[in-house]
Amino acid sequence: GAGVSQSPRYKVAKRGQDVALRCDPISGHVSLFWYQQALGQGPEFLTYFQNEAQLDKSGLPSDRFFAERPEGSVSTLKIQRTQQEDSAVYLCASSHGQGENQPQHFGDGTRLSIL
Amino acid sequence: KNQVEQSPQSLIILEGKNCTLQCNYTVSPFSNLRWYKQDTGRGPVSLTIMTFSENTKSNGRYTATLDADTKQSSLHITASQLSDSASYICVVSATGGGNKLTFGTGTQLKVEL
Numbered sequence: 001g002a003g004v005s006q007s008p009r010y011k012v013a014k015r016g017q018d019v020a021l022r023c024d025p026i027s028g029h030v031s032l033f034w035y036q037q038a039l040g041q042g043p044e045f046l047t048y049f050q051n052e053a054q055l056d057k058s059g060l061p062s063d064r065f066f067a068e069r070p071e072g073s074v075s076t077l078k079i080q081r082t083q084q085e086d087s088a089v090y091l092c093a094s095s096h097g098q099g100e101n102q103p104q105h106f107g108d109g110t111r112l113s114i115l
Numbered sequence: 116k117n118q119v120e121q122s123p124q125s126l127i128i129l130e131g132k133n134c135t136l137q138c139n140y141t142v143s144p145f146s147n148l149r150w151y152k153q154d155t156g157r158g159p160v161s162l163t164i165m166t167f168s169e170n171t172k173s174n175g176r177y178t179a180t181l182d183a184d185t186k187q188s189s190l191h192i193t194a195s196q197l198s199d200s201a202s203y204i205c206v207v208s209a210t211g212g213g214n215k216l217t218f219g220t221g222t223q224l225k226v227e228l
Binding site: 031033035041042048091095101107 | 217
């Protein structure tokens with residue numbers, strides 16, 4: 001497809017389980033971003049990749065959150081030992097270049113619910 | 116710390132009417148300001164991106180303005196349509212921030228017949 005694709009669209013997990021969320025960016029896009037969006041709030045930055053390099057992970061809320069992009073394309077956001085406060089929509093975005101005025105193209109997100 | 120405040124929190128207008136959404140921001144040093152539209156259950160879609168030197172930018176029926184002195188921006192929607200019902204989010208980015216975006220909480224717009 002032409003856009004950013006995220007899977008699964010919905011994920012329900014029990015507290016304490018590990019989850020993995022996938023992002024397929026637009027082909028050829030160098031930069032990839034993960035955001036967390038709580039209900040009724042704007043997205044909040046989690047982490048940023050330029051190709052395979054994770055250049056900024058300052059937004060990851062705890063060491064239970066881990067992201068990777070090993071080949072500079074598909075990215076996975078992993079959450080270990082999930083907690084109820086991890087329930088949110090996780091959005092992935094990609095941009096063609098690394099310039100600061102590049103538009104970011106978003107996927108439709110993965111809605112994560114922790115029971 | 117970069118911050119974005121938007122008003123009103125929600126707004127209901129009749130189809131065909133115009134409306135203006137407001138955004139106040141704090142970001143240093145300023146790189147750009149964006150407006151996104153987010154439909155329920157979907158990812159945000161970019162409407163406009165403005166740098167420091169731009170004080171207005173249009174995208175169809177959407178016109179954004181930027182006053183870098185007062186750190187304010189507005190999004191004007193002309194001749195609203197039912198499909199304009201969505202959340203409109205103001206977003207800022209700082210120079211040297213690696214294109215990391217700071218989002219407001221959005222204005223929830225509902226257009227009714």
